[in-house]
Amino acid sequence: MSGEHSDGTLVVVVGPSGAGKDSVINFALDRLSGLAVHRVRRVITRAGEAGGEDHEAISPGGFEARLAQGGFAVSWSAHGLSYGIPADTLVRLRQGQILIANGSRHALDHFRAKFARIRIVNIVASPEVLAKRLVTRGRESEQEILARLQRRVPDLLDEPDVITIDNSGSIEIAGERLAALVAELRQPVL
Template identity: 50%
Template sequence: MDTAPAGTERARSGCMVAVVGPSGAGKDTLMAYAARFFEGRDDVVFARRVITRDAAAGGEDHDGVSETEFEALERAGRFAVSWAAHGLRYGIPVETRDAVAQGKLVIANGSRSALARFRQAYTSLVVVNITASLDVLAARLEARGRETREEILGRLERSSLAVTGDYHVVTIDNSGSLEDAGRALVEALNGCFAD
């Protein structure tokens, strides 16, 4: 019988942490908070996604490519995981698999729709589900100016904020202060190194 404390095996073998959640939940902001906390640690890697969106478009820091370039990278096996959502294509570089195999903690902005692909690609996976109340999500999305509040609320009420499937999931509510949710994310990531 394995009596090792929870998290020990993940730390020994490395771990991919897929950060997921709805638009407006604050995934990028919380990941930036955690990246500042872990700055200088060579055993913690924040993956830079490849996206079919201009790199200067704002939002997360990413490598922007055209559809043609993305397809060429995908054919060449340059992604550990790739998926399409919201009219864009996303890829997690294949080097992240090597980092996990080397015992590193790798954190990537993922997608609930791609979690089965993450599980196939990585030997160890933890899902961090960032949520917020519907009112908070609606206010953040409304500030982007792409939809009316009524359209946003209707879309949010039709979608689930939960992660479905047999995954190790840590849920963080980011309805309050950045400091509270940021500390919760750092604690969750540190938990991957627990003895």
Template identity: 50%
Template sequence: MLDEAASSRPAGRMIVVVGPSGVGKDTLIQCAAEHFKDHDGLRFVRRAITRSASAGGEDHESLSEAEFEARERDGGFAVSWAAHGLRYGIPRHTLDQLRAGLCLVANGSRSALPLFRQAYADLLVVNVTARPEILAERLVARGRESREDIMARLQRGSLTVRGDYHVETIDNSGAVKLAADRLILLLKDALTPSISE
């Protein structure tokens, strides 16, 4: 239950980071999380994923298909979607955090943006891109797909966000620090309204 002081604060903002596999979303989010680790007004959302916790990548809550379905059925997610054979969920408690005036950062998906817009009134989309040849190199290095599958997916995919969203784009083709600094600056800007209230 939120206290009266919390309910009188301005609503927070959801910042969802999207982009294709291999573009470096996890790395940029980790850099930003380290930068803001002592900031009280910003939280980084820990997603639930039907993937083993030992699979690498982002820090997430690992759920079985049955556990995910049960939580989804019980209303435990504000947003949930499926992609690449996995299921992803954003915890429902994020809605309370936003009502308390916090800004949240979540790793999302372009395909799920309509669901994010339904769930969160104030939504900023950060679209991370990279040149196709850079994406291909990174995906090949992961060793999860063949080069042929990767190239076919990149050719049929688009790096743009379609729809009427507030979108900021970060090109992560070069040095990670440049893209991370850009994300950090965007998050500082997003925090400014809540700081000035």
């Protein structure tokens, strides 16, 4: 045995809309291309583009049917959409894979209950940066953007299993920080 855990780790990336979660994940995965680190492809009841996220689009009825069949390890609803982490994520983790998933702050208790080994990364950005990114994204009206920015969310700053990365500046800074964190998970445990 190489000294690595037989069980993998799920890195759950959370943060507000516009913080650049998918951009940071993409940057880190590019940096980690030589390691066995993979993205969890979320299932979302959104047709078409989902920011920079490679996702599986599904109808609301299809989502409910898959949920009823046990097709998700974790699922949640937000912003009028349903999101799911495929059930095969558990199999992949048992095989020792390191996986990165775009999650939700509201669903963290579900992630913690379902996955034995998780790391939570909270991607944040200044309110000005968030607003600018949401406008540039062009998916929502000005009123919807304001509602998103004013929404109350759980504060993760004081939780011991959460690492916060500020992505207000260069993507390289935040991306390198996430890549370094994930690379440490690949190190053998003594």
